[in-house]
Amino acid sequence: MSLVRNIVAVSKDPEIQRLAQQYGREVFGADNLADALDIIKTAKPDLILFDHRFSPSQIREFLDTADKYSGDVPVVAIGDDDSDIGLSGEFVKMGAYDYLRGRRDYSRLEQIINTIENNLNASGCEAGRKTGCLAPGPEINTSRFFAGSLAVSVSMVGKSCAIVNALKMTKLVAESRCNPILIVGETGTGKELVARAIHTLRHPNEPFVAVNCAALTANLLESELFGHVKGSFTGADREKIGLLELASSGTLLLDEISEMPVDLQAKLLRVLQEKNFRKVGGIRNIDCKATIMASSNRNLNNEVLASRFRRDLYYRLNVSPITLAPLRSPERRDDIRLLAEYFLKTSTICPEKRNKIKSLTQMAIEALEKHDWPGNVRELSNVIERAILLETTDKIGLGGIVIDPAEYGLVSGSPTANLIKGFSLAKAERELISRALQETGWQKTRAAALLGITRATLYAKVKQYQIEKDSCIDRNPANAKGGHDFPVSSISKPVAIC
Numbered sequence: 001m002s003l004v005r006n007i008v009a010v011s012k013d014p015e016i017q018r019l020a021q022q023y024g025r026e027v028f029g030a031d032n033l034a035d036a037l038d039i040i041k042t043a044k045p046d047l048i049l050f051d052h053r054f055s056p057s058q059i060r061e062f063l064d065t066a067d068k069y070s071g072d073v074p075v076v077a078i079g080d081d082d083s084d085i086g087l088s089g090e091f092v093k094m095g096a097y098d099y100l101r102g103r104r105d106y107s108r109l110e111q112i113i114n115t116i117e118n119n120l121n122a123s124g125c126e127a128g129r130k131t132g133c134l135a136p137g138p139e140i141n142t143s144r145f146f147a148g149s150l151a152v153s154v155s156m157v158g159k160s161c162a163i164v165n166a167l168k169m170t171k172l173v174a175e176s177r178c179n180p181i182l183i184v185g186e187t188g189t190g191k192e193l194v195a196r197a198i199h200t201l202r203h204p205n206e207p208f209v210a211v212n213c214a215a216l217t218a219n220l221l222e223s224e225l226f227g228h229v230k231g232s233f234t235g236a237d238r239e240k241i242g243l244l245e246l247a248s249s250g251t252l253l254l255d256e257i258s259e260m261p262v263d264l265q266a267k268l269l270r271v272l273q274e275k276n277f278r279k280v281g282g283i284r285n286i287d288c289k290a291t292i293m294a295s296s297n298r299n300l301n302n303e304v305l306a307s308r309f310r311r312d313l314y315y316r317l318n319v320s321p322i323t324l325a326p327l328r329s330p331e332r333r334d335d336i337r338l339l340a341e342y343f344l345k346t347s348t349i350c351p352e353k354r355n356k357i358k359s360l361t362q363m364a365i366e367a368l369e370k371h372d373w374p375g376n377v378r379e380l381s382n383v384i385e386r387a388i389l390l391e392t393t394d395k396i397g398l399g400g401i402v403i404d405p406a407e408y409g410l411v412s413g414s415p416t417a418n419l420i421k422g423f424s425l426a427k428a429e430r431e432l433i434s435r436a437l438q439e440t441g442w443q444k445t446r447a448a449a450l451l452g453i454t455r456a457t458l459y460a461k462v463k464q465y466q467i468e469k470d471s472c473i474d475r476n477p478a479n480a481k482g483g484h485d486f487p488v489s490s491i492s493k494p495v496a497i498c
């Protein structure tokens with residue numbers, strides 16, 4: 001992804017400042033709305049981030065004033081870690097481009113910026129700004145990665161038959177009146193991207209609200225979906241608007257629908273049939289105008305056979321399902337190289353290496369193409385980010401491709417098993433830590449973040465392996481050259497440091 005030019009972060013939180021630094025070429029911090037207004041008069045930002053201190057109506061008020069100076073600059077609101085899923089719709093209604101639900105959602109900022117930039121590239125700069133797009137960064141040759149403008153609009157890479165067919169189906173369904181819409185496929189295949197593509201085609205200016213049915217208890221999920229009236233149960237000390245209402249004429253995505261409790265499935269079916277619902281404890285019918293989308297990485301037919309999913313709801317959902325093929329399937333395997341190259345080009349994991357690592361060697365690509373990818377595109381993206389982190393030359397070779405056998409149950413004899421043969425976990429761990437420290441100039445907080453461990457663990461490991469600043473890292477001269485097609489020294493095992 002290209003770095004955006006100017007970001008204003010209206011926040012006192014150093015983590016949000018850091019998040020902005022990751023994506024902006026120039027980042028301006030503001031403590032309050034008055035300061036922010038002063039900054040945007042001169043800085044002409046491409047994106048404004050607000051932290052959880054600001055309410056949807058404060059943001060609306062701010063945008064009304066700011067419009068005079070900055071045009072329709074996109075705003076992303078960032079909630080705290082306990083923030084309510086329902087707030088997403090409220091912020092979007094008030095003019096925010098999107099909403100991040102605390103730290104667990106920070107990684108989505110990259111996707112949001114990508115989408116904004118791709119919209120801009122697709123629609124031309126001025127139109128792009130009107131719909132909340134950023135000034136263009138360094139170009140990505142979009143036609144190389146995407147099968148058409150719909151794919152561009154949601155950054156859905158792929159030119160394989162599987163993706164072309166899925167996009168065709170997505171367009172057909174979006175342009176029909178089909179509601180509800182079912183999207184199925186293994187984890188990480190891009191179901192949420194498809195949901196966003198349909199949303200973009202159908203009602204781009206309406207709210208997009210998503211809820212993960214596996215993440216909440218039955219009671220909580222019910223009141224999230226339908227809302228509740230004050231006093232309807234112990235703890236209901238105020239009236240709550242449900243996601244169905246917040247989605248308004250936009251989209252409600254029910255992620256992992258197979259995990260929805262059976263009682264609630266019956267209530268959902270009623271909404272789909274009657275097109276209205278009541279809040280928990282309420283007596284008034286509320287119209288449901290939203291497009292309801294459901295996604296599942298389980299085979300719903302099997303869930304019906306096992307009596308975990310209602311047959312009638314399954315039939316209601318399964319009118320024109322959109323299916324995403326696994327990355328390993330013959331119809332999609334061709335996309336592996338393209339995806340890997342795209343992630344290499346757009347990753348922001350090491351900003352200092354941007355545009356320095358130019359390609360993958362043929363052997364590295366072959367190793368990627370041989371792997372089974374149980375985590376699909378999400379897993380591939382992680383493997384490429386890990387390779388970028390490890391790479392010290394301008395080319396990623398086979399040694400940089402570290403696939404996590406522990407996480408995905410790698411069996412000996414599978415294509416990537418050779419990558420780990422003959423290496424010890426301890427040696428791999430030592431080298432990985434050394435590399436992370438070297439990459440970050442011994443900034444331990446950043447190194448720990450890159451490795452996904454705490455600072456305390458990092459300190460303990462540095463001590464345990466006696467890693468020293470000057471003696472850091474493998475001295476094998478072969479590894480200093482570009483494009484090594486052999487496992488780098490002892491890096492062989494996952495980044496599974498505990």
Ligand SMILES: Nc1ncnc2c1ncn2[C@@H]1O[C@H](COP(=O)(O)OP(=O)(O)OP(=O)(O)O)[C@@H](O)[C@H]1O
Binds near residue numbers: 111191297
């Ligand atoms: N074709 C693609 N091109 C680029 N990125 C993709 C593609 N498909 C998926 N991704 C990326 O992979 C990650 C997972 O995608 P997504 O969340 O849409 O998957 P999912 O099918 O909804 O997974 P889950 O079932 O785990 O929720 C996201 O970061 C997404 O941007």
Ligand SMILES: [Mg+2]
Binds near residue numbers: 191192255295
């Ligand atoms: Mg999903």
